[in-house]
Amino acid sequence: MSRYVCTPLAGHHDRTRFRCGVPELDDYLRRRAGQDIRRRAAAVFVLSPADEPSRVAGYYTLSAASIVLGDLPKKVAKKLPRYPHVPAVLIGRLARDTEFPGTGKLLLIDALSRSLRHSRDIAAAVILVDAKNDQARTFYSHFGFTSLAGHPRRMFLPMKTVEALLDDRP
Template structure:
């Protein structure tokens, strides 16, 4: 196996990808390429040759300051009603690859890219996800994501991400 994570492109085989969740499968099959071309997000694919084993998407977003936990919100300027974050919009692993740890690899790659961008290119206080189901919620929670108030979304501060990245280096 020759694994790499790369930006989604037309040379990759999207047709055979199936994670078993229709919304995530359909996104890759029909929408992801358009979103990338329109600069709505960047989609990264874990590949073995042209075969897509998993993918995730990143884009800019914001969250209401009042949705953040008190300990984080108190450290932010009061003049910001919305705070900049990186949205991890989708993350999926092909059914044939489940149980190999690829979800974790994709998440760590996404967090690392988000951290590097926040450190050098664009402001972001953390990464936000909107888990599709209980299984996804559990997955993100196991990495320290916390629920945002009055929302199904979850948040991981850049400070926590930096500690996680440091442990992996």
């Protein structure tokens, strides 16, 4: 990660050059990310090479979310508090520029560690992702995310598993 820095999207980032292979995700960064930040719909974080801080190698978004307890598999739900809704963090979008292969993992680990850190101040028991296509589904499965029954694109990972994955228990 020392070759890269991950910072909130800001004016110095060159959004126009970003190409990840999914036009909708390129377009989001160019046209909608700023508005989502202003309206507090999403926080947007950008990964840049440490020696080229204006370049966008990749980005991800985080938002507060919740999930119906009954939507989770029983063996996961029984380890969570018996409230109808479980607090969660949503990684709504995550993409890397085609010129930066291999940075998908860095983006995901940064998103997971940031979410874990913040969940100690504002609790969240689950991480959710929206996998836009089969490639994304396979990528997230690789890190232990499981599809949510009845939600074709949504996948989840318990925060406890994130702790173990990052070996970052309090």
